[in-house]
Amino acid sequence: MVGRRRFLGRVATASTVAIAGCSNSSEPTTEEDTEEDTEEDTDGGSDKEKVRDVIETNFQANENEEKTLLQSTLHPESEVYESTVEQSVQLWRTYNLEYNYTIQSIEVDGEVAEAELTQETIGNSENFRDNRLTATWEFRKYRGEWRLYDSTTQNIEYMD
Numbered sequence: 001m002v003g004r005r006r007f008l009g010r011v012a013t014a015s016t017v018a019i020a021g022c023s024n025s026s027e028p029t030t031e032e033d034t035e036e037d038t039e040e041d042t043d044g045g046s047d048k049e050k051v052r053d054v055i056e057t058n059f060q061a062n063e064n065e066e067k068t069l070l071q072s073t074l075h076p077e078s079e080v081y082e083s084t085v086e087q088s089v090q091l092w093r094t095y096n097l098e099y100n101y102t103i104q105s106i107e108v109d110g111e112v113a114e115a116e117l118t119q120e121t122i123g124n125s126e127n128f129r130d131n132r133l134t135a136t137w138e139f140r141k142y143r144g145e146w147r148l149y150d151s152t153t154q155n156i157e158y159m160d
Helices: 004-019 047-063 067-073 081-094
Strands: 097-109 112-123 131-142 145-158
Touching (some): 047 112, 047 131, 047 145
Antiparallel strands (some): 097 112, 131 145
């Protein structure tokens, strides 16, 4: 049996990875929007832009509760692939959540990239605790495309 802290971490990870963008707000803010991306990929776009696109597509998949689109953003060789999909679908069925997120940074090093994010999750249910978290998303290439491989939650602050 998974301990409460580990379970909350996995739920937070699933929330972060799988349904972190259900907000109807404007485009996500990125602190590095003014920085020039200099790491060019072979087909012209920067790796940072492509990682940002995966993040936005992941959020879009969760906003629209589209399992297939969600799966297209996840690395199929990740140990958390199946649990992320399963937990995301369960969260969609159980809660009506609203999200706000900010991408703090995206760093690329060869075939691995990391994005630092903050996320605020507001639930419309008595059984859900509104929270704010910070997380690091790890991306790895799969067949030449960036995919979300794992995430680590650094901090969860409950807002009740």
